[in-house]
Amino acid sequence: MEIGSKLKKARIDSGLTQEKVAEKIQVSRQTISNWENEKSYPDIISVIKLSDIYGISLDELLKGDSNMIKHLEESTNVVNSNKRLLMAIGFNVLLLILFIFFNSMIARNKCMMIASASVMVISTTALFYQIIKKF
Numbered sequence: 001m002e003i004g005s006k007l008k009k010a011r012i013d014s015g016l017t018q019e020k021v022a023e024k025i026q027v028s029r030q031t032i033s034n035w036e037n038e039k040s041y042p043d044i045i046s047v048i049k050l051s052d053i054y055g056i057s058l059d060e061l062l063k064g065d066s067n068m069i070k071h072l073e074e075s076t077n078v079v080n081s082n083k084r085l086l087m088a089i090g091f092n093v094l095l096l097i098l099f100i101f102f103n104s105m106i107a108r109n110k111c112m113m114i115a116s117a118s119v120m121v122i123s124t125t126a127l128f129y130q131i132i133k134k135f
Helices: 003-013 018-025 029-036 044-054 058-062 066-076 078-101 103-108 110-134
Strands: none
Touching: 003 029, 003 044, 003 058, 018 029, 018 044, 044 058, 058 066, 078 103, 078 110, 103 110
């Protein structure tokens, strides 16, 4: 059974409306509907609150729903996300230092200039990608 149908069943078994549940966890009724229809997934804090409201264990809610587990893993894996962002920043700073250090050599050679500009564009794009992905 997927999390949406588990949430809906637990809400109905608890005798609550979507509006009442939404009020209790401070989200919109539409958000509850989206979760129950699996148009979106709740974050881990909301899952914990729902577990408390419905009086069921987290294990009951989450077990067997691989999509929800994947969503929670991606949304809570802050350490890996921060590592990738820091690595991208560090790489860009290193490239900038090397570019400044070898500027005189690069300026005399058109191929080196094109190559270094290409590397800078690619690394900056990777950095922006990491920043955008973070938000």
